[in-house]
Amino acid sequence: MDPSRVMRVEKAGMAESMQEDLESLARGGFRCRLCHVTVANKPSLDDHLRGKKHQRLESLRSVRQAQELRSVFVSGFSKGTPASELSDYFQAYGEVINVVMDKDKAPQGVYAIVELQDKEVLEKVLAQPHHSLGGQKLRVKPREKKDFKYTQPRKQGSAKREQLSPKKLAQELCQADDVDAQMSLLVQQFEFSEGERRLRDLLVTLFQEVFLEFFPGSAILPFGSSVNGFDVSGCDLDLFLDLEKTKKFQASTKSPAEPLAEDVASPEPDSHSEDSILSDIDLASATTPEVLELVATVLQKCVPGVHHVQVVPNARRPVVKFCHKESGLRGDISIDNKLALRNTRFLQLCTETDERVRPLVYAVRHWAKQQALAGNPFGGGPLLNNYALTLLVLFFLQTRNPPVLPTVARLKELTENEEQTVVDGWDCSFPKDLTRLEPSSNTENLCTLLAEFFHVFGDYNFASCMISLREGQPLPLPGVLESTVGSKLKLGPFNLQDPFELSHNVAANVNEKTALRFQRCCQAAAKYCRSLQYQRKSSKGKIWGLVRLFQPGTAEAETPAATGLVISLPLTLASLPAQTRKQLSQAGNMHQCWFQKVCSSIAFVLKDVLRCDCLEAQEGSEREGEAVTECKQREQQTEADAEQPSSAGHKRSLDEEEADLSSPAPKRLRTDTLSPEGESMTWNCAMWRRVWLGRRRVRRQLRGPQPNSQCAAGSLELEAKVSEAISQQEGEARPTDPLLQFTVHARTGADSSGEQGMRISLCFEPAPEQAAAFQEFFHFLQGFLPRAVEQHVVSAT
Ligand code: ATP
Ligand code: MG
Numbered sequence: 001m002d003p004s005r006v007m008r009v010e011k012a013g014m015a016e017s018m019q020e021d022l023e024s025l026a027r028g029g030f031r032c033r034l035c036h037v038t039v040a041n042k043p044s045l046d047d048h049l050r051g052k053k054h055q056r057l058e059s060l061r062s063v064r065q066a067q068e069l070r071s072v073f074v075s076g077f078s079k080g081t082p083a084s085e086l087s088d089y090f091q092a093y094g095e096v097i098n099v100v101m102d103k104d105k106a107p108q109g110v111y112a113i114v115e116l117q118d119k120e121v122l123e124k125v126l127a128q129p130h131h132s133l134g135g136q137k138l139r140v141k142p143r144e145k146k147d148f149k150y151t152q153p154r155k156q157g158s159a160k161r162e163q164l165s166p167k168k169l170a171q172e173l174c175q176a177d178d179v180d181a182q183m184s185l186l187v188q189q190f191e192f193s194e195g196e197r198r199l200r201d202l203l204v205t206l207f208q209e210v211f212l213e214f215f216p217g218s219a220i221l222p223f224g225s226s227v228n229g230f231d232v233s234g235c236d237l238d239l240f241l242d243l244e245k246t247k248k249f250q251a252s253t254k255s256p257a258e259p260l261a262e263d264v265a266s267p268e269p270d271s272h273s274e275d276s277i278l279s280d281i282d283l284a285s286a287t288t289p290e291v292l293e294l295v296a297t298v299l300q301k302c303v304p305g306v307h308h309v310q311v312v313p314n315a316r317r318p319v320v321k322f323c324h325k326e327s328g329l330r331g332d333i334s335i336d337n338k339l340a341l342r343n344t345r346f347l348q349l350c351t352e353t354d355e356r357v358r359p360l361v362y363a364v365r366h367w368a369k370q371q372a373l374a375g376n377p378f379g380g381g382p383l384l385n386n387y388a389l390t391l392l393v394l395f396f397l398q399t400r401n402p403p404v405l406p407t408v409a410r411l412k413e414l415t416e417n418e419e420q421t422v423v424d425g426w427d428c429s430f431p432k433d434l435t436r437l438e439p440s441s442n443t444e445n446l447c448t449l450l451a452e453f454f455h456v457f458g459d460y461n462f463a464s465c466m467i468s469l470r471e472g473q474p475l476p477l478p479g480v481l482e483s484t485v486g487s488k489l490k491l492g493p494f495n496l497q498d499p500f501e502l503s504h505n506v507a508a509n510v511n512e513k514t515a516l517r518f519q520r521c522c523q524a525a526a527k528y529c530r531s532l533q534y535q536r537k538s539s540k541g542k543i544w545g546l547v548r549l550f551q552p553g554t555a556e557a558e559t560p561a562a563t564g565l566v567i568s569l570p571l572t573l574a575s576l577p578a579q580t581r582k583q584l585s586q587a588g589n590m591h592q593c594w595f596q597k598v599c600s601s602i603a604f605v606l607k608d609v610l611r612c613d614c615l616e617a618q619e620g621s622e623r624e625g626e627a628v629t630e631c632k633q634r635e636q637q638t639e640a641d642a643e644q645p646s647s648a649g650h651k652r653s654l655d656e657e658e659a660d661l662s663s664p665a666p667k668r669l670r671t672d673t674l675s676p677e678g679e680s681m682t683w684n685c686a687m688w689r690r691v692w693l694g695r696r697r698v699r700r701q702l703r704g705p706q707p708n709s710q711c712a713a714g715s716l717e718l719e720a721k722v723s724e725a726i727s728q729q730e731g732e733a734r735p736t737d738p739l740l741q742f743t744v745h746a747r748t749g750a751d752s753s754g755e756q757g758m759r760i761s762l763c764f765e766p767a768p769e770q771a772a773a774f775q776e777f778f779h780f781l782q783g784f785l786p787r788a789v790e791q792h793v794v795s796a797t
Contacts, residue, residue: 023435031434034058034148036352038439061148068143070097070122071115073209074131076138083112089133090114094121100202101304111206111304113143144208164189170547177537179447179545183359186546190362192231199327200226200237207239207303207333214277214298217245223337223344229351230361230390237324237331240341241295247283289313291335296320299333308736323736330736339501342421342428343387346408346499350394352434354404359446361393363546364453370552371521372772373514381776382511384518388496391469391506395496396453398472404442404449407472408499411437428500451529458523462494462507462515469499494518525549552771565764565778569598569786591748595679598760599746601792602785606685606744609716609788611723613686613738680747686738689730691723692780698722698729716791740774742766 021034022045030045031038034057039045048054074086083099090096095117116122122142125131131138164172169189176182192200200222208220224238225231281294292311299322300309308323317340319332334340351357365386368374374384384392397404406414411430414437421428431437444452465474477491487503493515494507510518528534528549538544606612699722743765762785766774 023433025435026438029439033433034061038434064148067115068145070118071113071143072122072125073111073141073143074114074138075111075209075213076136077112077133078136081134085133086112086114089131090116090125093124093128094118111209113205139213141209144205166550170543170550173545173547174538174541174543176545179450179535180359180445182546183363183446183450186366187359187362190232190366192233196233197231199329203237203324203329203331204239210298210303211241214302215241215243215246216278217249218243219245220333221341223340225386228344228347229358230347230365230386232362232365234329237329238340239331239333240337241333241335242338243283243291243335246278250278250283288318288336292318292320292333295333295335310731310733310736321736338423339426339428339498342423343498343500346428346430347390347394349411349430349434350397350405353406353437354397354440356404356446356449357394357397360397360449360453361390363446363450364393365389367525367546367549368518368521369772370550371517372552372775373518373521375772381773382509382514383772383775384494384507384510384514388506388510391496391499392457392467393453395467395469395472396456397449398469399456400442400444400449400452402440402442403472404440404444406437408470409472423500426500426502447535451526451534454522454526454529458519458526460519460522462496462519463492466491466495466497466505468497470497470502565766565774567762567764567782567785569602569760569762569789592679595681595746595748595760597796598789598793599681601789601796602744602746602762603683604792605716605785605788606683609720609723610687610691611689611720611727613688614683614744615685616681616683680745682743682745685740685742685744687740687742687777688734688738689723689727690739691726692777692784694726695719695722698725701725714791716788716795719788740766740770740777742770742774 021032023031023033025031025038028041029038030042032045032048032054035048035053037048037053039048077086083101086101087096087099093116096114097117098115099112100115101112116125125140126142128140131140172189173182173185176185204220204222211218211220219242221240221242222238223240225235226237277294277298281290283291289311292313296309296311299306299320305325306322307325308321310321312319312321317334317337319334321330321332323330365375368384368389372383374389375386394405398407408430412427414431415429416431419429419432421430464477466477466480468475468480475497477495480495480497481489481491484503489503490505490508492505492508492510493512494510495505496507498504498506533542533544533548536544603614603616606614699718702718702721702725745763745765746760747763748760764774764778764781766778
């Protein structure tokens with residue numbers, strides 16, 4: 001193609017897209033949709049358009065679009081075909097710039113994106129009705145066109161950014177100038193890298209292409225944190241498979257005699273599709289689990305690089321879960337979740353409305369995760385999920401004076417007729433963009449807003465009202481119940497109404513304990529936020545601002561849960577038969593023997609009774625070293641707290657308690673309670689099933705009406721069977737990844753020198769991102785483990 005022609009075409013395209021990029025706002029302002037930038041007037045707009053950011057994004061967009069326009073999507077070649085062979089094949093039509101294919105070849109259905117030199121070569125390729133390679137018929141289609149989306153300039157690099165260690169994050173945050181800068185930095189640290197966003201885009205394209213083959217007219221639409229403005233590196237990929245058009249297509253092509261007429265034009269011009277898969281199912285009458293099974297089959301067999309596919313039919317919104325092997329990305333596909341698409345767009349709109357929304361939500365989410373209050377990665381459980389927590393922040397912003405965000409009712413008023421949207425009977429109307437939204441006149445900075453968030457919710461009575469984002473105020477419960485009569489509205493200790501599905505309390509899973517902890521943590525955080533340590537950068541290199549707020553458990557120091565994940569086993573030699581005691585005391589190294597016995601009982605209970613994978617860690621590894629140090633600190637804290645029940649009185653105020661970054665904890669800890677030579681042992685553990693849930697019921701079932709003597713109540717044998725039964729209930733195949741990964745460190749505690757006393761402390765350290773999910777299991781262990789270990793120790797000696 002003549003290069004000047006390419007230039008002309010691209011320039012014309014640019015002028016057109018420039019028009020689409022710009023939006024006039026009220027009071028003479030403008031918004032650049034490409035860069036997500038709002039400016040006050042025309043001269044500022046001109047500056048922006050001439051500026052580096054706009055220029056860079058425009059050229060990036062034209063490069064991407066040009067790449068898309070000259071690429072084809074190729075499938076049908078056999079497994080193991082190297083990229084070079086495809087490249088050689090398409091070279092016959094013109095130059096091939098690049099071939100992208102998944103390295104991990106699925107048993108069937110391998111796909112590639114072939115980027116050709118230009119559109120002319122592409123047209124030649126597409127004009128050829130039949131392609132074949134190595135005796136296999138190739139299917140060659142143009143690539144799906146996608147809108148270019150602006151993402152903040154981020155570090156280039158791997159698909160998943162290296163997660164900063166908590167220490168490194170703390171160091172970086174401490175270098176910022178003020179809390180507002182810390183919050184912006186936090187967003188930069190957590191949000192997707194350019195590579196990760198690209199990977200997700202590519203995966204979505206791949207899914208789209210594959211599903212189109214099998215479900216003509218279908219669309220794959222991402223929602224949730226990948227696209228709602230609150231992306232965190234490594235978060236799951238939530239996808240919605242829209243089968244509406246496929247259903248229509250199926251209805252139009254089906255005749256009772258012939259399940260699917262091959263020659264009926266499909267919504268996609270793909271006449272040789274494998275859409276005969278539709279002959280196995282009638283989408284209009286099939287149940288959701290049936291359709292999901294089919295979706296799972298397509299995923300498993302035909303999408304390269306996808307594994308651990310699992311249908312979860314009983315969730316509130318049934319899904320197919322999957323994992324992308326190479327990147328480790330986990331995702332869900334649902335087919336019945338249009339409301340989530342709409343609430344995702346609502347969250348996006350909020351982030352676009354005011355630039356304080358994102359940093360505030362990231363800060364609150366991280367704080368809540370660190371305090372094990374929210375961010376439940378496995379769903380279920382008594383913690384707030386990220387969606388609910390985000391709504392709470394948005395509600396808070398609606399209730400500032402003047403408001404930072406409009407209420408949903410106000411958004412509805414600003415909605416034009418053609419934008420009115422009803423999903424599943426719920427009014428989900430709001431403007432499609434910001435054109436008609438008045439900018440907020442609230443000028444509070446982030447530092448103040450965060451402190452106020454804690455202040456407001458520290459005093460909130462979550463149980464006595466329903467938080468309504470639609471009205472931007474709490475609603476009295478009797479009124480809410482009346483207006484949602486007949487619906488399944490679940491009230492509880494924490495009531496937060498979905499902004500659209502008004503009969504849905506998004507925090508219905510939160511239990512009393514979590515609600516109370518949430519409030520207490522808010523109170524403690526509000527108190528800290530009044531201190532200078534929060535408000536001002538330390539000139540002496542001490543931790544300040546968000547860093548102190550994010551320390552796990554610190555904000556909650558007045559509650560018992562602040563004592564860390566330590567379980568103390570109060571085992572005494574006195575509990576042993578006299579003979580065994582005598583043998584041990586004769587062994588010379590009595591404590592060591594005793595410790596080893598208890599450790600093997602701990603391992604037995606974890607492995608054989610609770611079905612937890614449990615590997616003894618190698619001595620001296622760095623990881624273990626860290627675990628030991630941290631464990632010692634927590635353990636000492638636990639002991640110190642235990643000895644000082646009225647610890648509130650002894651506790652230094654948060655203001656006083658400035659800890660040095662390089663050695664944050666030791667200052668607060670007692671160092672005289674543990675003998676440095678104490679015994680210790682560490683295990684790395686993985687839990688695959690929720691064996692801690694519903695044990696009582698399963699126990700009752702197993703014991704039956706007439707308890708048999710071989711499986712006595714409370715026996716470890718019975719407990720092992722309970723775990724096994726729960727595991728089987730959860731499904732035959734092991735889930736994709738362990739539910740929980742954690743380290744357990746056992747060591748002898750105080751008074752281990754006396755003959756009678758021998759306290760062993762178990763310090764649990766969950767994987768950093770699982771702190772919240774781990775709480776529930778830990779809570780169970782606190783009750784279960786000491787009894788079970790003691791029982792085993794006694795029976796084994
Ligand atoms: P993350 O995955 O980082 O925890 P997320 O927002 O993607 O955050 P998910 O639990 O994956 O949270 O849920 C995906 C999306 O599904 C949410 O963003 C929201 O749009 C919708 N969603 C989740 N939970 C609810 C709920 N309880 N009620 C209504 N919609 C929900
Ligand atoms: Mg998600």
